[in-house]
Amino acid sequence: MNRSRPRRGLAGVLALALGAAGLAVVSTATPAVAAPHYESVPSVQIGWTDSATPKAAYDSNETHMPLGTWVDENGRSHTSRIYATFDLSSYEDRKIYGGTIFVQEYSATDCGKRAIEIWRTEPVSETPTWNGAPKPLAKLDEIRTPEYCPKASISFDVTGAVQDAVAQEQSRITFEIRVPAQYESDPAYGRRLNWYRSVGLTTKYNTVPKIDNNNLYNAGLPCATLHPYPRVGGFANVLQALGTDADPNDERALTTEFAIWPTDRPEARKVFSKEYGISGRVNTVNLPQGTLTDGESYAWQARVSDKADFSSWSKKCYFTYDATNPTAPGVTSANYPSDDTDEWAPAGVPAVFTFSGKGDKDVAGFQYSWNDLGVNVCEASGDVGQWVCRDPFSLPNTVRADAPGGSATVTLNPAGSGPQRLTVRSIDAAGNVSTPTVYETLVPWSTPEVRVENGEPQWGQEVVLKFVPANGVTGVREYEVTLDHGDPETRPADADGTARFSFTATNPDGHSLTVRSRSANGFVSQKANWSAYFWPGPGVKSDVYVQSPDGSPVGGVGVEGTFTFSPPPGWTDVAAYRYGFVDGEELTEVAAGADGRATITWTPTTSGWVTLTVFAVKADGTWSDYGNWYSFEVAPTA
Incomplete structure (x- = not known):
């Protein structure tokens, strides 16, 4: 017999050590981490019946529940049984390891006598009456020992009943607590159960994974x-x-x-x-x-x-x-000679290569690249954390052989000019790869030329570019253009293979552009790169005193010229410009027009080198951080 002690409440009961007679020690230890688990089962009803009022049902409601025969203050005899029903609907997919009903006594007529049984009955949804008591199904446990009266915490093993109810997919189970029939009419065996402790059902369970x-x-x-x-x-x-x-x-x-x-x-x-x-x-x-x-x-x-x-x-x-790697492939080309011959490939023509499995039936196809092939990797990228290994033939630059150990022919555009290396390896059905075969060839320059058509680019102004095919590249039908890392655009080529592309320079930091040509025979050139950087100071343009590319003198003594000043990139509120043609002299201010520009005239009186210094000025008087030092040489005579 285990000694019992008061519990800390229904929710705190997490483990029960059952004794042979049903009296138990109740533990309030921390919940176990691993399966199986303990849980208090929610109740549907808890109450009692009274033989003296056989048509009435009594729900537990802050009244200590009578059990067995008791006599009221008027000398009238009553016999009571306690019923408790619990909700098992959450146990449909669980395995039951144990079930324990526990109660706590509040008082007893005679502490020397204790006899309590627990039965399983047909399930009910509300507290029954004495006359409407549910049919008993099986006696489950009992206690006949009188220790620790009258405050004993008592537990009953109901494991089999709970297991059976769950197995039968019953959503409710009802228990009847009573005094055995031979003692039920004897008031000496009567007692009351603590309403606050009530009747609790704890299960030991596990949800099977x-x-x-x-x-x-x-x-x-x-x-x-x-x-x-x-x-x-x-x-x-x-x-x-x-x-x-x-x-x-x-x-x-x-x-x-x-x-x-x-x-x-x-x-x-x-x-x-x-x-x-x-x-x-x-x-x-x-x-x-x-x-x-x-x-x-x-x-x-x-x-x-x-x-x-x-x-x-x-x-x-x-x-x-399959742990066997396939045979390394053979590689030949119909039009791109091996560099062993010192011959160059034709300009503007795609390369045609044939890969051979050399009759090794383990070869299912080939993988190729103008650069290193790298490693075909698998990644833990699946939606449940699984490794994902793609079909090698779904990867870029792969081709299947026409038969196991057979061959495949591909048409490729070269990745660059000069000496180029095509790397090829065989692939088998298991994704194993061979050692690589390297084919080296000499490829002519194919990058188109980019020409600025309307002078040096200026911020805020239109920029017109002309694209010209590389020497030997014929049949160009279009150009693919990407401006400032945006989406590619297509420009059709004229009959001579050239095309124009224009845009407004709106980025104060400048612009960058890539372009490649596409020919009717499928050839795609290498990309040409073009960029424009804008000096952060004001712009200067002159109709006569230009900055000649070779530095030769321009204009002449007595020859008038105009100079137009434009805003620094990103400036939208230029009020004036301050300028001077002689170093060290006070600068002259000229107001800007509505477009932020200003034009002056100037006539040189001497020949030689001149540096025009110009600063932009905002309406609040702020000068530009950068000036423009525009240098040119004045000719002696016109």
Whole structure:
């Protein structure tokens, strides 16, 4: 017999150690982290009946509940039984390990006598009457010992009844607490149960985890169940499966077991496990080196555990392990000679290459690049954390052979000019790759020329560019233009292969542009890069005293010229300009027009080099941080 003591309330009862006679110690320890779990079950009704008022039902409501026979103050005899019904609707997918009903005595007529039974009855939804008592189904437990009267905390084992009710998918279970029939009419066995402690049901349960047959992966590929089995290579040792567990305390404490065996030798089945799985995310096991044999076909399946229960095994998945790399390819070209010949490829013509599997039937296709090929990687990028290994033939620059070990022909545009290297490797059905084959060739310059058509670009003004094909590039039908890293635009070419492109310079920091030509034969040139930078000071233009490219003198003594000043890039409120032709002299101010520009005239009196200094001025008197020092040489005579 275990000693009982007062409990801290219904919600605090988390574990019960049952004694043989039903008297128990009630613990209020911290909840267990791992399965199984303890839970107080919500009640539907708690109350009692009275033989003296057989048509009345009494709900527990701050009244200590009578049990057995008792005599009222008028000497009238009553016999009472207590009924408690609990809601099991949340246990549909749970496994029951234990069930305990607990009560606490408040008083007893004779502490030397205690006899209490607990029965399961047909379920009710409200407290019954004496005449309408539910049919008893089975006696579950009893207590006949008198210790710790009259304040004992008493528990009854009702595990079997709760297990049966859940198995029968019953949403309610009702218990009857009574004095055994042979003592029920004896007032000495009568007592009252504490209304505040009431009647509680605690279950020890676990929600059995589940394995998700829709989320099984091998080598970054979904589970395959049909023959022929997929051939997998480098990531074949990676098995992944998704388990779920509805119990919050178990959602990060799952263990996944993976069983694998050769399809023709099921007796060679091996099981590998991985702990610390997360509910709703795949758990991964990496098979130890030596587990798989090249050329062997395997079956595998998985199950998940929360350390209390295992799920069922998943469906079976299949694959064939392929650890053999294919033969390196042969590479030839119909029109791009190997650099061994010292011949250059034709200008403006796409390259035609043929790749050969050299009869190795393991070769399924080829991967190629003008640069290094890199590594075909798998990534943990799936929506449940699974590895995703793409079909190698869905990757860029791949082509299938016309037959196993056969060949494939591709047409390519070169990646640059001068010596170029095309790297090619074979791919097999498992994604294994060969050592690379490198083909080197000499490619002519193909980048189009970019010419500015309307003088040096200025901020706020239109810029007109002309595109001219590179020498030898013929049949240009259009240009692809990208301005300032925006979306590509297309400009049709004229009959001579040239095209124009214009835009307004609106960025104070300047503009950048790339352009490449496209020819009717499918040739795409390399990109040309063009950029314009705007001096942050004011602009200066002259009709006579221009800055000649070769530095030769312009104008002449006595020859009048005009100078037009424009706002610094980004300025929209220029009020005036201050300028001077002689270093050290006080600057002259001229008002700006509505467009922010100003024009002056000037006639030189001597020949030689002159530097015109110009600053822009805002309406508030602020000068531009940068000036413009416009230099030119005046000719002696016109």
